[in-house]
Amino acid sequence: MALFLGTVASTGSAQAQQPAALVIEGGTLIDGNGGAPVPDAVIIIQGNKITNVARKGQGSYPANAQVIKADGKFVLPGLIDAQVSYTWSFGEAMLNHGITSTIDISNGGEVSVAHRDGVFLGKIRGPRTFTGPGRIDGVRVPRWSTGLESKGTPGFVPKSVQEARDHVKYLIASGADYINIQDGSLPMEILEAAFDEAKRAGKAVLMRPYGPVAYPRDAARLGASGLTHSAGVAYSVGKDKPTVGRSDQLELDLYSDMDEAKAKELIQTLVEHKTALVPNFVMQYPGYPKDWSRFEMEARKLFSDQNLLAYYPPDMRVEVLESFSRGDRGAVRERRMEGWQNALRFHKMLVDAGGRVVVGGNTNATKTPGLNLHHEMAILSEAGFAPMQIIQAATRWPAEMIGKQSLVGTIETGKLADVLIVDEDPLVSVGNLAKINTLIFDGKVVDRTYHSWYTTPFLSVANGGSPPVDGLPWVVAFRTVTFGGPPGQPGAGSPSRPAGGALPNPALARQPAIETINPVMVTEGSPTLTLTLKGFNFVRKSVVYFDGKPVSYRAAGPTELQVSIDADLLRTAGRYEIVVKNPEPLGTDPLWGNGTSNKAHLIVNYKR
Numbered sequence: 001m002a003l004f005l006g007t008v009a010s011t012g013s014a015q016a017q018q019p020a021a022l023v024i025e026g027g028t029l030i031d032g033n034g035g036a037p038v039p040d041a042v043i044i045i046q047g048n049k050i051t052n053v054a055r056k057g058q059g060s061y062p063a064n065a066q067v068i069k070a071d072g073k074f075v076l077p078g079l080i081d082a083q084v085s086y087t088w089s090f091g092e093a094m095l096n097h098g099i100t101s102t103i104d105i106s107n108g109g110e111v112s113v114a115h116r117d118g119v120f121l122g123k124i125r126g127p128r129t130f131t132g133p134g135r136i137d138g139v140r141v142p143r144w145s146t147g148l149e150s151k152g153t154p155g156f157v158p159k160s161v162q163e164a165r166d167h168v169k170y171l172i173a174s175g176a177d178y179i180n181i182q183d184g185s186l187p188m189e190i191l192e193a194a195f196d197e198a199k200r201a202g203k204a205v206l207m208r209p210y211g212p213v214a215y216p217r218d219a220a221r222l223g224a225s226g227l228t229h230s231a232g233v234a235y236s237v238g239k240d241k242p243t244v245g246r247s248d249q250l251e252l253d254l255y256s257d258m259d260e261a262k263a264k265e266l267i268q269t270l271v272e273h274k275t276a277l278v279p280n281f282v283m284q285y286p287g288y289p290k291d292w293s294r295f296e297m298e299a300r301k302l303f304s305d306q307n308l309l310a311y312y313p314p315d316m317r318v319e320v321l322e323s324f325s326r327g328d329r330g331a332v333r334e335r336r337m338e339g340w341q342n343a344l345r346f347h348k349m350l351v352d353a354g355g356r357v358v359v360g361g362n363t364n365a366t367k368t369p370g371l372n373l374h375h376e377m378a379i380l381s382e383a384g385f386a387p388m389q390i391i392q393a394a395t396r397w398p399a400e401m402i403g404k405q406s407l408v409g410t411i412e413t414g415k416l417a418d419v420l421i422v423d424e425d426p427l428v429s430v431g432n433l434a435k436i437n438t439l440i441f442d443g444k445v446v447d448r449t450y451h452s453w454y455t456t457p458f459l460s461v462a463n464g465g466s467p468p469v470d471g472l473p474w475v476v477a478f479r480t481v482t483f484g485g486p487p488g489q490p491g492a493g494s495p496s497r498p499a500g501g502a503l504p505n506p507a508l509a510r511q512p513a514i515e516t517i518n519p520v521m522v523t524e525g526s527p528t529l530t531l532t533l534k535g536f537n538f539v540r541k542s543v544v545y546f547d548g549k550p551v552s553y554r555a556a557g558p559t560e561l562q563v564s565i566d567a568d569l570l571r572t573a574g575r576y577e578i579v580v581k582n583p584e585p586l587g588t589d590p591l592w593g594n595g596t597s598n599k600a601h602l603i604v605n606y607k608r
Helices: 088-096 110-120 161-173 188-200 216-222 233-237 248-256 260-272 292-302 314-323 330-352 371-382 387-393 396-401 430-434 472-482
Strands: 005-007 021-025 041-046 049-055 066-069 074-077 079-084 099-104 128-130 179-181 205-207 226-228 276-278 419-422 436-441 513-518 521-523 529-536 543-546 549-551 553-557 560-565 574-581 600-605
Touching (some): 079 371, 088 436, 110 600, 161 188, 179 188, 188 205, 188 216, 205 216, 233 248, 260 330, 276 396, 292 371, 330 371, 371 387, 371 430, 387 396, 513 574, 513 600
Parallel strands (some): 021 066, 079 099, 099 128, 226 276
Antiparallel strands (some): 005 066, 419 436, 513 529, 529 560, 543 549
């Protein structure tokens, strides 16, 4: 049932000139700092900031304030999902489950920054995404590395100390909220350089230290503020080490033979260096949580909402539901059950020793957005965490982990007005955090229903799913078949260059291909832009289309077009499609295309 909202009359002409305020009156405040709950609290919100936190009866309210009567309720900071591979369709589900901020682990590329900015400006409906335009990877090169990717595409592997420093500088200059180092396989001197550069800029570093160079102890000593996946912990505390690298399936075998002395030593190091762990119990150990069947039932119920299904990608929904059937069976499960219990116990030991565990579900296309965080909190309860510890693990601690505690994480004067009001006491059962009465995000009461029309301007997809240029593996293969030359470089069989840089005019044009685009992102309201497209098989009668409209260009040769994008086309934020179309008849096997190139995309970000 929604809380009663009323209006307080003006108490003075000066106040009457102020913008309307929102007041939460009554209720028990659990502010995220870990102290005793405060009964009969009053929280005053003006704009998107908390301007006062007091007790009922202390002071007056701003003029024309909207009052939310919260008597008998419990008031907390908005929740934070501390590990997310954010995809645009998560927005409503996360808000509807009380999540007002996420730590998006920088694997969406440049479009992640534009999405984040849109949320901060109030243009996009969804939780805040603290993120970055890319990350640093290790020597295990991701599947999308072709050599043509933009700097923001996940998968950049620095080959020297200077490259590491330069890439960290690039990420920060491009809007990174923190730095993410994806694994522990880089040489130590490169890792040290990346950490040092981040420290110079005052940016936190998250890391996934699966080895073989850096493990959790190394990451903590380097200065990592958090270890996603609790990476490398099982390897570090197991008596036997049968594997190096990430292997969720084998981790429980390592935990089942946990060396208590090694566990205590690692805990001491993590506490000493203030390095938090971000376990992903739902993702990594399917079937082991005691409430697994309930988790599945709640996911199926969520995906019965027809308004949500109207826009939620069907393949993602299927993948989520299928994930509940995964897990060990029979003797394997029996053997690993002790490992499961030890995994829970290790994380509880860390918190009891003064360390930190933050709640992050590795929420991605295979997990239920919103619900996933509540399921992770239920598992921490299964591990024996106190409700207050779990509340802090989903509010204050993740904010501090990425250095955003001045903005979010607790209910205090001056912070962003993200407030969760629940009907029952979460200190009795953390499950009561799901009994949401009202959510306030960025100073506004959230409509917690699903809308069939929901969309975003950028339609951002995680895990490299929204690159500046689509189909780069196809481009590399097509170039090799067509010319025999390496990508992005003229080779023995590369396109001939007519005198003066003019485009060729063959009787049979070939299938065109785009390799790179520059710039990748501009700001709405930008003046007319000259956009550089590089690729091959551009001809005299090629037509360039921007958002479905033909645009003019100047050829700098058969592999480069200088495209003019009129200012009128840059007035509205979005992710705009660019293709090159060649005239028929074509001289290329239809297997490789129909005369229209692969797609490039220009991001037009919001003006801040």
